Amino acid sequence: MFRYFENLVNPYPPGVPETPPRGLGAFILHFSRPVLPLLIVMSLLTALVSATEVLFFSYMGELVDWLAGAERDGFFAEYGWRLAGMAALVVIGLPLLTLLQSLITHQSIFGNYPMIGRWLAHRHMLSQSMAFYQDEFAGRVSQKVMQTALAIRETVMKLMDLLVYVIVYFIGAMLLMGSAEPWLMLPLVAWLAGYIAIMKVFVPRLRQVSMEQADARARMTGRIVDSYSNIQTIKLFADTQREQDYARDAMEGFMTTVHRQMRLATKLTVSLTLLNSLLLAGVAAIAIGAWYLEAVSLGVIAVAIALVMRIRFMSNWILWEVAGLFENIGTVQDGINTIARETEVKDASHAKSLEVSRGEIRFDALRFGYSRPDGEKNRVFDGMNLTIAPGEKVGLIGRSGAGKSTLANLLLRFYDLEGGRILIDGQNIAEVTQESLRRQIGMVTQDTSLLHRSVRDNIRYGSPEATDEQVLEAVRRAHAEFIFDLVDHKGRRGLDAHVGERGVKLSGGQRQRIAISRVLLKDAPILVLDEATSALDSEVEAAIQEQLDTLMVGKTVIAIAHRLSTIAMLDRLIVLDEGNIVESGTHSELLVRNGLYASLWRRQSGGFLGLDTEEEGERQHGRPLDVES
Structure with missing residues (x-):
């Protein structure tokens, strides 16, 4: 069952990679098309689960009224089938709906969705020109690819969850309360107005600081990766203090955005708590007053208080989800600046071999x-x-x-x-x-860079179909017999030994001889x-x-x-x-x-x-x- 749902989406879409569009919506859609039908199904299932939960509140109100007015002797005879239907919905219907929703969400979408983004973005990055990589940190580009793919998934799924929950729960609460006592709708309307006001004040600020934080994080990561990539030069000039200061400057820039974000978080939490407290007090006051005037039953009060408590907890979740949504939108917009660049050197439309x-x-x-x-x-x-x-x-x-x-x-x-x-x-x-x-064209350069793979893979890179005998002949002709004495940290030897990032474990002459072997094999x-x-x-x-x-x-x-x-x-x-x-x-x-x-x-x-x-x-x-x- 799990494998079936996991295979509903191909995380590695075929076809020629295209330059993603620069508009936010179009950029997200570019990476979402393979999972779009399943996202719609997920939203429909989420709506059904949410509607079922609202229905439970209605049942709970009716149950309170049944228990308040029924005689014990004839209770099950009168309400038995209704209780059985409610139990079947709780024990069978809701778990089955949740199972199907979870299979679609977690097995089909959750893992495959960001991998689609990584795959498409990585293929596009590989087609970028040499000039592009001369102006960018490798660590920064890789982080953009990884972060943006996750941010796209979080943006879309949070947005769909929020829309479903807000629409289903809020409309459901309004209908349930309004049908029993129209005055109960007044605190909800006032709360909604206050909630929207809070979002208008805080969300744009959170969005701005999140965008700045994403850029600061990428800058910090790029500087750290730059230090690790050039560790030999740093040690050669014995200047680790300068590197520490260089990294700390970026870290302090990142922490500045963190502090601004956390200050907003505190103000937001206090404002939301005050608003939710006013909602609870308002609904409780009106419900108790209506009961006192015999306008509503105890069941309506139970439903009203339960729904308000649910909305109260949900409002915290929704607001933080909205903040997280805009944080992810900021990350996506930051990623657009790197990933959605046109490739400078392109094959002509009529290009031949x-x-x-x-x-x-x-x-x-x-x-x-x-x-x-x-x-x-x-x-x-x-x-x-x-x-x-x-x-x-x-x-x-x-x-x-x-x-x-x-x-x-x-x-x-x-x-x-x-x-x-x-x-x-x-x-x-x-x-x-x-x-x-x-x-x-075979080329051997002065600054030979090797892939962090086995020696065999490096030599066969220009001729993947070459046999081991051909590889060994190229090694012999390049006088690279030192290869057979290599041992890496995992005990792999000879042609199976890994050479480290950019071939850092080898001397310049050794890297050069492997590069010459590679060109000899390419022929x-x-x-x-x-x-x-x-x-x-x-x-x-x-x-x-x-x-x-x-x-x-x-x-x-x-x-x-x-x-x-x-x-x-x-x-x-x-x-x-x-x-x-x-x-x-x-x-x-x-x-x-x-x-x-x-x-x-x-x-x-x-x-x-x-x-x-x-x-x-x-x-x-x-x-x-x-x-x-």
Whole structure:
């Protein structure tokens, strides 16, 4: 039975993820559609349960009158069937209604509903551009996804519960009391007016402080996660006090909102208690007066007092539910600012899969700049042209900020161009799917980041269908045999060992070799090496360089390196300066020109004490020295 109701909703809706709308109602509806029919059924069942409870109050009033006026000897003969009907409703009807309502609420909706929100929001977040994540804390984004999904569920379910209870109970109470004595309705009407006034005063304030609190909580969490993510840097500079102060500043901002919220809570509680006391006193006074004038029976007094006590307890619950409702609405609105952002880099509606047969890359009139907070652009390229022939091995050289890594990022379409085109075998990368583009490009970066999963999963990430034999071959070729000696804190060994968040348990060189293994296994026709061997020692680098030479055979290669000796043997070297190609040619040709490349080469291979004339001549004529910078 439980499994049937649990499976009524698929918590992982299929289909292409869409950008959620920015309007509050439309945003909530976007994540609620799969459970909307069940939410309606839940509300109808809640209304039936509430109506049944109101009916009990009516029965209790009648029971008091029966007991007051009936003779004991003939009581069961006269009222037996009515008592049996009441008992059946209490013992059988209400539990069955409650069971069905609980199955729909807890098995079908409660767990699945927020998971739908998390699934859809997470898929949309994965499609966001690199620029999005450069402006956001990872912890802040993940918290928004988790909190907003729960807040959507709480907002909708609280709203439906409140509407049902207020409508059913209040209307039921008015009808029961009004049918016996119209004057009994007067305190209820006055109470409702006072209740609405209290809500108008306090709820907007609670809503505002809740929104500020959600933002303060996210800021606090983001700062804490930022500290944990960069724990090595913090310890390296021995500045934990600064981190404590940085976190405490956010915590104090959060506590300011908490104190404001609790002050409002105290004022609200006292105001509501006073209003409820006036309601109880008013109904009791009118009921007793009506009984004294013989206008109502004892049963009516019992029902009136019981309903008022029920409304009194419910009013506290309702007001706090309303406060919680607006707190959740504040959380949802705060989440909209992060989750409902349009994806900057999108696949075109007519996008096809990229087919690479030769591997020619052409950068045609490239225009691109990074956006700044003030709306201006940090211009990187303004009309740059470059063609890389199929199978050509090209090295990109230049000072920091010249545009080398930006060119690689644009090739992978991490950012969209402002003008121009990038063509691979004549296909505009803006008109192919991003996934198919990146499947055709293998890349090893300087700052290698690994997933907190097993070594095997990390290596197979670019080729999920690879066998263990293929994984082991990639490990051997990348000289990453250290893997077989790894043991994690749970005792998992070798390829099964987990590497920690971002690979923190491994050295930079170890992470680099795993990354090279991953690219070797992927075996893509286009290869991008961005300081691929920068974290390796000389002996390992020399060994891996041989494997990279083998890997580059038949592939189009773009290699970025500050250590020029690692790319001097490539087919062509491109020297960039301020986003422009200032030199192009082989290592020997560029040395002869005695331009920027020759200057950089001399800076790395010369300038050491003891450099004699013969060595200087060798350097000038293209023979690199056995010296590393």
